[in-house]
Amino acid sequence: MRLILNLIWLVLCGFWMAVGYAVAGVICCILIITIPWGLASFRIANYALWPFGRTVVDRPTAGAASLIGNIIWIVFAGIWLAVGHVVTGIALCVTIIGIPLGIANFKLIPVSLMPLGKVIVPLP
Template identity: 40%
Template sequence: MSFIGNILWIILGGFLLFLMYFFGGLLLCCTVVGIPFGFQLIKIAVLALCPFGRDVEMLRNSGCLSLVFNILWVVFGWWEIALVHLVLAFLCAVTIIGIPFAKAHFRLMKMSFMPFGTNAVA
């Protein structure tokens, strides 16, 4: 089921979402200050490419530096990505067919709100 879900996800816009996250991460990696944020966007891009069959887990030993970077992530306005995924999740959940896609957007929202200290696990 996850293979079919990933194929449908990619066809219905998941690939464009992956490209936006990936190239945004590459642009941030071009600056010295943006490298940690760029790596997190690339991590979100990998989850955005194939979200079905994966879950987002919080790491217990993430440390205080990840907390500082998560605060900077929110201060610099990257929380808007999570808000977009929340809106898209509600729009997908309106139809019964879109509920699995809504769950995928909720996973992406979880990772895009606090990306430091989270991992996508299979």
Template identity: 40%
Template sequence: MRTIGNLIWFLFGGIIMGLAWCFFGLLAFISIVGIPWGRSCFVMAGFSFLPFGKEAIARDELTQSEDIGTGGLGLLGNIIWFVVAGFWLAIGHVFSAIACFITIIGIPFSLQHLKLAGISIAPVGKTIVTKEVAAAARNLNAEDEVANLRSNT
């Protein structure tokens, strides 16, 4: 089912927003200082091309360790990103979601666009994994949190 959803998505609109992500990624790479944002753009472009069955997850949530993109510099990077490109990509995904939502059959595609709109606001510090891997990481983090709470009482 994921394959069919991704194929229909790609052919009927996913390619447009994926190319928009690539465009902003190329602009970021041209500026040299924007290379970290460019890397995030190309990761998110792949997600935008084929979003079904995948999910964006914070890298620190996945690896249980912070890195440069998940700390304070990542927050600063996301603020800069939002001002420069994130706002425009989010608007593109929201308008695409509205266009898909108008047709009843396009509602699942609309939901994917809304998911991508949320990610386009702050992509630094996130990575794309399958839904199963994201669920497993969240379960492991929840088990660790429960163990910590039990040891504190």
């Protein structure tokens, strides 16, 4: 079932969300100081391509630097990516088949707002 959901997700919205994260990652990697945000954006792009069967958990060693970095991320990129997830999630929830995909889109909003200090792990 996860494979079918991931394939439908990839066609309907996963590719475009991953492109958005990749663009944010490239922009962040242009400057040396913003490379951590770029790397986090690339990790989330990978997750946005194939979300079913994986989840996001907090990294236990994340500290104050991650919190400050997440605040900066929210201001410059996170809010726009979260708006993209909200719009796409609402559009997917219009149909019965798209409801699981819309819910998955809504689950991506917290990680799109605060990517630092998070780890993407497979579900058992």
